[in-house]
Amino acid sequence: MKSFGRTVDYLRISVTDRCNERCLYCRPHQYAGWNGRDDQLTDDDLLRVTRVAAELGFRKFRLTGGEPLLRPNLVEVIREMHRTPGVECIGVSTNALKLPLLAESLRAAGVRTVNISLDALSPEIYKRVTGGSLEPVLDGIRAAIQAKFEFIKLNTVLMRKVNEDEIWPLIRFSSENGVPLRLIELMPLTSRDVLTPENFLSIGEVIRWLKQREELIPMPDARLGHGPARYFQLARTGAVVGFIGAMTNQHFCDTCNKMRLTSDGRLRPCLGHHEEVSLHEALSERSSDALLRRVFLQALENKPWEHAFRDNYKPCRPMTAIGG
Helix, strand or coil, rough: EECCEEEECCCEEEEECCCCCCCCCCCCCCCCCCCCCCCCCHHHHHHHHHHHHHHHHCCCCEEECCCCHHHHCCHHHHHHHCCCCCEEEEEEEEECCCCCHHHHHHHHHCCCCCEHHHHHHHCHHHHHCCCHHHHHHHHHHHHHHEEEEEEEEEEEEEECCCCCCHHHEEEEEEEHCCCEEEEEECCCCCCHHHHCCCCCCHHHHHHHHHCCCCCEECCCCCCCCCCCCCEEEEEECEEEEEEECCCCCCCCCCCCCEEEEEECEEEEEEECCEEEEEECCCCCCHHHHHHHHHHHHHHHHHHCCCCCCCCCCCCCCCCCHHHH
């Protein structure tokens, strides 16, 4: 599938909007989710969407949330996804709290890559950002390493005066554990007051700060996933650090290869636009796969050239409802 000459072959599927943490940049305090409403996609819906998407040329799939590991039967769903012709890679994005119990099962079911949110190594700062406890997350990271996923990446959202002093400890931690760290610019995805000049920290500023400590060696050929990160290796520590700058990189969208599916069944061509296309009618029992294919193509036609985050973007629903 093509959009502005870009190959779109990556589908991020949110399997729940629920989460067992409440991160500042993702889930606002007033948001309680759908609380048992029946508009969440069923297991059969997820497998049907995967099959049709693969037939259309999607090859890479990532399960997100909310916290995807909260969804019952997720391992069984992944096992069936893995058997779907055309599916080349399945990944999971998680806060790692349930990985000690599920890492081995996820790997056996066909998960190749795991992205883990880790915004601080200070227990106090971690609790301030997520509302949760750090130690279970570290247990989850250890479980992921032991399960031998092909790629494990740590994700840190940059927030000035919140976790900027955690950057170097996180780099050391990633080096010691042999897993890449990705530093991500804050985006306006919860409410407008999440992103302010006072709490925004750009990747450019972080790169300049790191270069004062040691040499950054570009890794232009690094293939550590399917996203937009630019990777460098730190010469002395050996750490591999990726930078994701949606707000300051003017070419951020040039190679965008993804669409998102929300857990309430809406295709979202771009994270930074409000446009969504509902799959509800296409997923009804009386509907054919032809209609589902047409909806996918409609969503692709609506995929913009670039996001609108720099244009006074006003989020209409938080990140946990869209899918990470």
